[in-house]
Amino acid sequence: MTKLTLKDIAKHFSVSVSTVSKSLHDSHEISDGLKSKIRKYAKANHYKPNKIAQNLVNRSTKTIGVIIPNILNYFFVQVLYGIEKVANERGYSIISCISDHSLKKEAMTLDLLSSGAVDGLILSTVASEMQTNKHIGKILETVDNQIPLVMFDRVLDAIECDKVIVDDFQAGYKATKYLLDTGCTNIAIISPIHSTKIGRLRVDGYKQALSEKGFAFDDKLITPIEPKDDLEFILSFILNDKNIDGIMALDEITTVKAMGIIMARGYHVPNDIAIIGFTNGRLSKYVTPALTMVSQHGSYIGETCANRLIDRIENISSPGNFETKVVKTSLIVRESTRKLPMV
C-alpha cells in the first residue's frame, strides 16, 4: 500500500490537486459539499501531507539540530532535555546527534545538518582551541551565515554566534572558596578536561580564591588525567606527595571514583579530605557520603539555547548582534564537605 497523495485524492474525485489542497486547508474557495466529501475521504484513508514536500515549499523544516559530544554524560542529557522541552512548546522537533568526542564525526554531522535538514543548530563542540583551531574554523565557516547557530558550554571564541556558557571561573572560585572557608588548606584538582577552556577557567577561579585568602598557588596540585589513565595510581601519587585535605574533581564520574578510592585508603570524607565535584547528576546525590557538587543547571542552559535559536529562526531577535549568555552555577552542599563555621 503506497502512500496516499493529493494527486490520488484528486483523481478519485476527478478534480484538480489544488482543489483538494484547498479543501484540506478548509479554504472558502471550495464549496461546502465538495469540501466535506474530500475531507471525509482524506480522513477515512489516513491522508497525511508529505512533510518533505511541505518543507520544500515552505523553506522551513520546523526542526532544530543538536550536536553534543556525549549522551552518556548527565550534563548533556539535561541540556538536551531542556532543549527538547522548549522546542516542543514552540512547535519544533529536534534531531540530536552525538559527535562522540570525534572531530571528524562532528564535522560530518555539521555538514549533514547544515544542508537544509534543519532550521537551526545547537552545538557543543568537541574542538578545544589547540591545533584543531584552523580545522574547526574551516568546518564552521560552512555553517556560518548559512543557518542560525547557538553554541553552548564548549564554545569557540573564533565563531561569531549566540552562545550560552557556564560561568566556570566563578564556579571554580566558589567551590575553592567553600573548601577554604571550611578549613581546607591543601586543595588538589583532578581534571579530565584540562585541555579545554572550561577546565582552565575553573582552575583560574581556583587560583583567584587561593590568592584572596593569601595562599600560594602550587602547580603540582593540578593533575590532568586522560580517560585511559589509572586514577588509583595517580591519586596515590597525589595523596603521598602532599598532605591534601581537599579535592576538586572536574567531572562527576571522576569525583565519585576519587571518593571511592580515597575512602578505601582509609581517609574519612569529609574530615580528612573534603571533596567537591562538578556536574550535579544522579550519582552525586545517592553516593555515600552524598557529594557536594557544582550544578551547571543543564536544563536551564538547554532551554535558553532553544529559545534564543528559535528567536533567531523566526527573526524575532534582530539579525547580527550576537549575545553570549553566562549562566551562574550553584554549589549544592551535601556531605562530602565540612559545614561552614557558624558566624
Added chain:
Amino acid sequence: MTKLTLKDIAKHFSVSVSTVSKSLHDSHEISDGLKSKIRKYAKANHYKPNKIAQNLVNRSTKTIGVIIPNILNYFFVQVLYGIEKVANERGYSIISCISDHSLKKEAMTLDLLSSGAVDGLILSTVASEMQTNKHIGKILETVDNQIPLVMFDRVLDAIECDKVIVDDFQAGYKATKYLLDTGCTNIAIISPIHSTKIGRLRVDGYKQALSEKGFAFDDKLITPIEPKDDLEFILSFILNDKNIDGIMALDEITTVKAMGIIMARGYHVPNDIAIIGFTNGRLSKYVTPALTMVSQHGSYIGETCANRLIDRIENISSPGNFETKVVKTSLIVRESTRKLPMV
C-alpha cells in the same frame, strides 16, 4: 546571503541546471573543461545540495525516528546510544523525541514523524495495555503499514511489527532465584511499573522461582508504587508487617532510594536485607554498598532495533514476517546481596 542553489550556479555560467547537476555528479556527459570550472566554483562558494529537495526526489530521508518515554532514564539513554551507533555506521541520522510519559505527546510525535519525515520508526510506547488500548490502537494504525516500525521494551501485542524485548520473566526469575539461593525466604517487590506488562512478567518470574523452591506466593509482598508516593512511608509499612530479608525493586532509582531508607533504619545490607534492582545504570555501581542489578543490555537492544529497522527500510529482510527478538538479561552481582554458598 541566501543559499546557493543549482539555478544560481547555472545562471552564473549561463548553462542549464541539469548541466550543473551533472557536473557536480561528475557525469561523463559534461566536458572536462566546463565540469571542472563548475565544480571549482561550487566548492569555492560552499555549495551544498538541499537535503529536503533531494529527499523529495529520492523518496527517502536517511533518518530514523526514535520515540522514548524519558531521556532521564539510563536504560533509554543506553538504547538511544546503541541506536545512534549503528544508525551512524549505516549512514542514517536519528531524530529523537521524548514522549515524557504522555500518551498525547506520543501520539503527536508519531503523527509528526510518520508523514515522511523519517524512513522508519523506533518506539517504546508509553501506553500500557489498559483502558488506553483502543486509543493507542487507533494511533498506531496510522503508522501501521505506512512506515517500517520497530518497537522495543514497552511493546504492544496488538501491533504487528518487529520487536525487541527484554526477557523480563527470566529476569524476575533469575533475580529471585539468586536471592533464594543466598538464603532469603521473604522477598518483597517494590514496583513502580506495576501497570505495565513488563512489571507483571517480572513478578511472574518471581512466582515461578518461588514455587520451584517450594515457597508459597504471598500477594501482600508485592507493592505497587506511584511517582507521587512516599517511599519511606510505604517501606516502613512493608518492613513492619513481615520479616523481610530480601527486596527486589523494579527500577534503578527506587532501588537506590529503598536501600538508603533501609540502611537509615539500621538494617544491614545485605546481611539483614539483601537487595536486587533492575536497570544497571551508573548509580548502582557507585552507591555503597554497590547494588546487585539486573542488566537489560540497553545499548545492545538499541543496536538490534536499529539494525532490524534499517534492514526493513532497505528491504533486506523480506516484507511481513515480523520477528520478536528476546534479549536475555544478566545479573550483575555486587555487594547488596550475599554470596552464593560454595558448592
Added chain:
DNA sequence: AAAATTTTCGAAAGCGATTTCGTAAAGAAT
C-alpha cells in the same frame, strides 16, 4: 434582462534537486 458580483474551481508556477530523452555539433568511418 443586462450588468456587476460572487462563488467555485482549474491551470500553472514554484520549491531545489535528479534524470530521461532529444538534438546540435564534433569526430570517426566508409
Added chain:
DNA sequence: ATTCTTTACGAAATCGCTTTCGAAAATTTT
C-alpha cells in the same frame, strides 16, 4: 564527401505540495 557515432549539452518531467491568478458558472444587483 557522405554517413555514422560520439560528445556535450538543454528541455522537460518528476517528487508532493502550496499558492497565485484567471476564468467559467452561479448569484445578485440594477
